[in-house]
Amino acid sequence: MEGLAPPLALLLCVKRAIEKGQSVKQGILLYIKKERGEFVTIVTLWLGLLQQGQDPKDAIQRLSSPHRRTLLQVLERGLRGESIHTVLVRLEEELVEACNEELTNKIAQLPFIMLIPLLLFQFPAFLLLLFGPLLQNFFHSLGGG
Secondary structure, eight states, rough: OOOOHHHHHHHHHHHHHHHHHHOOHHHHHHHHHHOOOOHHHHHHHHHHHHHTTTTTTTHHHHHOOHHHHHHHHHHHHHHTTTTOOHHHHHHHHHHHHHHHHHHHHHHHHHHHHHHHIIIIIIIHHHHHHHHHHHHHHHHHTTTTT
């Protein structure tokens, strides 16, 4: 699942585990085993706090994305034994939509980002071509020629 957003990858692992008849915890552990990154460490911390019987709200509050917080809250309900498959399906749709929106925003910013090489490299070269003969003529006339 390389290239997927981390919460979407976690959601798909858990959803696939539920559809195979496995538990939510097995899906989370499969995600932790397969993936790498910052979100995996937060999920590992969150799962460890839950297994120790502590309140994982501090780990959840560190997340900046509301989709990630919601996903961990839904998975916590699943670990307590509630049925979460329908919630996961709806959350998957929302996450895919959020990913598409983020991609659209990044693509919309791309032309402006691509102007940077134009301004840094091509524009000075154009000015040199434009003003080069003019400056050469100016210096030649100052030299008395």
